[in-house]
Amino acid sequence: MFTGIITGVGRIVAVHALGSSSTHGKRLTIEAPLGYLDDVAAGDSIALNGACMTVTTLTPAQSRFTVDISAESLARTAALAQTGRINLEKALRANDRLGGHLVSGHVDGIGRVTHFEQVGESWALRLLAPAALARYLAYKGSITVNGVSLTVNRIEDLAAGCEVSINLIPHTVHNTALNTLGVGTEVNLEIDLIARYVERMLNADLPAPSVPLA
Numbered sequence: 001m002f003t004g005i006i007t008g009v010g011r012i013v014a015v016h017a018l019g020s021s022s023t024h025g026k027r028l029t030i031e032a033p034l035g036y037l038d039d040v041a042a043g044d045s046i047a048l049n050g051a052c053m054t055v056t057t058l059t060p061a062q063s064r065f066t067v068d069i070s071a072e073s074l075a076r077t078a079a080l081a082q083t084g085r086i087n088l089e090k091a092l093r094a095n096d097r098l099g100g101h102l103v104s105g106h107v108d109g110i111g112r113v114t115h116f117e118q119v120g121e122s123w124a125l126r127l128l129a130p131a132a133l134a135r136y137l138a139y140k141g142s143i144t145v146n147g148v149s150l151t152v153n154r155i156e157d158l159a160a161g162c163e164v165s166i167n168l169i170p171h172t173v174h175n176t177a178l179n180t181l182g183v184g185t186e187v188n189l190e191i192d193l194i195a196r197y198v199e200r201m202l203n204a205d206l207p208a209p210s211v212p213l214a
Helices: 069-073 131-136 170-176 193-203
Strands: 008-017 024-031 043-046 050-058 064-069 084-090 109-119 121-128 140-144 148-158 159-169 186-191
Touching: 043 064, 121 131, 121 140, 121 186, 131 148, 131 159, 131 186, 131 193, 140 159, 159 170, 186 193
Parallel strands: none
Antiparallel strands: 008 024, 008 084, 024 064, 043 050, 043 084, 050 064, 109 121, 109 186, 121 159, 140 148, 140 186, 148 159
16 A cells, blocks of 8 residues: 655666566566665565555665566556656555555556646646546546646546646655656556545445444
């Protein structure tokens, strides 16, 4: 479980194929900020641009770690098979502050940036989300973009999908990899976790429990 509050900006420095066909995944080598891995062990979870991955090896002296990502995960995420800057978040501890919102680290869809420019001291970001995610997006609701917990300022349902408008404050732009975005960039999206359960309760034709819930 995560919160969407980025704890470090790293870089994918190497991508190695785990096999010779498209059914094989990749091994990523990630360079983290100095000291970032001091409390990390093999087997721990770290979200890479919002996608939860398992640390397979560590070389703390070089501030590097590796993850193995399956072909299925690569097909359902953006920009994890190429070198470049990425957002990092360590898994939430039970006593940590929930600074963003509840984030599972499971990417629900890939969006595309349609607009990104500075307006005053902030940045206006618009992205096109898949139509299938439109029902989960609401004004002042939460969305995770490349692992960053953000607030939706406006939504517009279009034939091609749902356009989401977001305001980025300078702190977010300067302390995440969102400053590398440009028009046409693909991003990982995760909808609000609570919205999944609300839809299930409203639309599922399920029998009521035989024993009242306490």
